[in-house]
Amino acid sequence: xxxxxxxxxxxxxxxxxxxxxxxxxxxxxxxxxxxxxxxxxxxxxxxxxxxxxxxxxxxxxxxxxxxxxxxxxxxxxxxxxxxxxxxxxxxxxxxxxxxxxxxxxxxxxxxxxxxxxxxxxxxxxxxxxxxxxxxxxxxxxxxxxxxxxxxxxxxxxxxxxxxxxxxxxxxxxxxxxxxxxxxxxxxxxxxxxxxxxxxxxxxxxxxxxxxxxxxxxxxxxxxxxxxxxxxxxxxxxxxxxxxxxxxxxxxxxxxxxx
Amino acid sequence: xxxxxxxxxxxxxxxxxxxxxxxxxxxxxxxxxxxxxxxxxxxxxxxxxxxxxxxxxxxxxxxxxxxxxxxxxxxxxxxxxxxxxxxxxxxxxxxxxxxxxxxxxxxxxxxxxxxxxxxxxxxxxxxxxxxxxxxxxxxxxxxxxxxxxxxxxxxxxxxxxxxxxxxxxxxxxxxxxxxxxxxxxxxxxxxxxxxxxxxxxxxxxxxxxxxxxxxxxxxxxxxxxxxxxxxxxxxxxxxxxxxxxxxxxxxxxxxxxxxxxxxxxxxxxxxxxxxxxxxxxxxxxxxxxxxxxxxx
Numbered sequence: 001x002x003x004x005x006x007x008x009x010x011x012x013x014x015x016x017x018x019x020x021x022x023x024x025x026x027x028x029x030x031x032x033x034x035x036x037x038x039x040x041x042x043x044x045x046x047x048x049x050x051x052x053x054x055x056x057x058x059x060x061x062x063x064x065x066x067x068x069x070x071x072x073x074x075x076x077x078x079x080x081x082x083x084x085x086x087x088x089x090x091x092x093x094x095x096x097x098x099x100x101x102x103x104x105x106x107x108x109x110x111x112x113x114x115x116x117x118x119x120x121x122x123x124x125x126x127x128x129x130x131x132x133x134x135x136x137x138x139x140x141x142x143x144x145x146x147x148x149x150x151x152x153x154x155x156x157x158x159x160x161x162x163x164x165x166x167x168x169x170x171x172x173x174x175x176x177x178x179x180x181x182x183x184x185x186x187x188x189x190x191x192x193x194x195x196x197x198x199x200x201x202x203x204x205x206x207x208x209x210x211x212x213x214x215x216x217x218x219x220x221x222x223x224x225x226x227x228x229x230x231x232x233x234x235x236x237x238x239x240x241x242x243x244x245x246x247x248x249x250x251x252x253x254x255x256x257x258x
Numbered sequence: 259x260x261x262x263x264x265x266x267x268x269x270x271x272x273x274x275x276x277x278x279x280x281x282x283x284x285x286x287x288x289x290x291x292x293x294x295x296x297x298x299x300x301x302x303x304x305x306x307x308x309x310x311x312x313x314x315x316x317x318x319x320x321x322x323x324x325x326x327x328x329x330x331x332x333x334x335x336x337x338x339x340x341x342x343x344x345x346x347x348x349x350x351x352x353x354x355x356x357x358x359x360x361x362x363x364x365x366x367x368x369x370x371x372x373x374x375x376x377x378x379x380x381x382x383x384x385x386x387x388x389x390x391x392x393x394x395x396x397x398x399x400x401x402x403x404x405x406x407x408x409x410x411x412x413x414x415x416x417x418x419x420x421x422x423x424x425x426x427x428x429x430x431x432x433x434x435x436x437x438x439x440x441x442x443x444x445x446x447x448x449x450x451x452x453x454x455x456x457x458x459x460x461x462x463x464x465x466x467x468x469x470x471x472x473x474x475x476x477x478x479x480x481x482x483x484x485x486x487x488x489x490x491x492x493x494x495x496x497x498x499x500x501x502x503x504x505x506x507x508x509x510x511x512x513x514x515x516x517x518x519x520x521x522x523x524x525x526x527x528x529x530x531x532x533x534x535x536x537x538x539x540x541x542x543x544x545x546x547x548x549x550x551x552x553x554x
Contacts, residue, residue: 001330001362002333003333003362007359008360011356012359015348015356019345086345089343089344090341090343091344093311093339093343094337096311097310097337098332099361099403100360101329257312258312
């Protein structure tokens with residue numbers, strides 16, 4: 001006889017949520033940092049067009065950029081640092097000896113990250129609505145959330161890979177060193193025409209580029225790729241990062257558990 | 259009847275290191291077994307095989323007749339491991355509830371907290387616990403699922419005398435409920451107090467498997483250590499009532515049940531003796547007696 005899996009998943013999810021919520025650095029990075037960056041880039045004349053001749057307001061454009069940044073951030077940080085710290089404290093040893101199926105552990109972490117992403121998006125959207133007069137149709141708000149949560153799988157896999165590759169102490173630095181340049185290079189903070197040529201060439205292929213394009217597209221911004229191509233590129237990244245995570249996971253566990 | 263836990267000719271190599279050299283062990287349902295041995299003897303490796311944390315290099319490990327990684331087997335076992343961590347920001351009761359959810363018919367949380375002696379700390383975050391309280395928490399996690407079989411790997415390691423005493427009482431309370439228990443320890447005294455069967459492991463092999471009384475009977479006696487100006491030979495020791503001896507340069511260690519008779523005879527034979535010490539038999543002496551040589 002084994003325990004009831006839905007109940008196990010619920011308990012594991014609440015534990016994950018509390019672990020995240022009670023570490024101020026995590027909660028702050030997920031919820032407050034995107035707002036602070038939004039204030040920097042989005043509150044300067046938010047109702048003016050984001051580009052000459054465009055009908056899309058600066059506030060809405062920056063909000064969509066930050067929405068993509070936020071979701072990727074929650075995924076990469078929660079998995080990357082979370083997994084590395086758990087490995088460092090040898091939490092994986094006791095869990096591995098327990099009857100908890102690894103799939104439930106994994107699923108609980110993913111659900112928690114999706115819930116946190118949803119909370120972070122809600123905070124950002126409410127702030128942008130009131131502080132920068134961003135008004136979208138109800139379907140657009142939902143579409144933003146839906147596209148970003150769906151596409152976030154690529155960043156979950158990247159986070160897992162980093163969590164198994166980085167040491168517990170170096171994980172925060174490693175995650176920043178990888179995620180921040182990707183965000184800049186993808187034109188999330190500043191338009192890519194201000195970047196060096198080789199980065200501009202690389203930019204459309206960085207993982208946050210299709211992710212941000214999916215968000216901008218909801219506002220009606222003319223993007224380089226179709227929604228389908230953007231999802232396809234993210235799907236390719238998801239598979240690539242998944243394989244990397246699997247390799248890193250096996251490398252880690254083959255040392256400890258064979 | 260299926261054994262609760264079973265190793266058959268299990269060996270385990272870590273690279274070139276042979277941690278287990280062929281161990282067979284049957285632990286029946288309801289037994290309380292202590293695995294006794296020094297660091298690196300193979301105790302933790304044996305438990306890791308039985309838990310499915312590691313795979314035997316050759317031979318088999320079974321838990322309730324199943325592969326130890328099988329959820330049905332694991333749902334019947336609880337475990338307290340050395341060097342394992344838990345989420346620091348969760349409260350004691352939250353973590354216990356989480357682990358309870360892993361098992362089909364767990365004990366009520368209040369009962370777990372009481373058995374582990376954590377009543378005062380149930381609402382505290384784990385990061386605020388002392389070493390002894392942490393050991394109690396790990397114990398709570400091992401028993402919270404009300405499993406039939408419990409593994410306790412070095413449950414009292416790092417505890418001061420008083421905490422150890424109190425903790426052993428907690429374990430005894432649990433043993434009284436008729437569970438199968440496998441514990442590892444360095445301390446003969448602890449094995450004696452808790453277990454009805456002692457399995458002595460040394461250098462990856464089982465060297466004794468008996469009741470605590472039988473083990474103690476083998477180590478009743480004294481250890482005589484002394485130096486002399488020349489190394490003694492076997493001729494010097496001939497006819498002495500000793501059970502084991504070790505001679506290193508001019509340093510001698512003898513095990514005996516009759517230290518007075520041994521010393522009287524040595525003096526009579528004119529052996530000059532310095533730095534004489536006669537001590538009681540501890541685990542170290544148990545090893546000397548069981549293996550016929552000193553552990554180190």
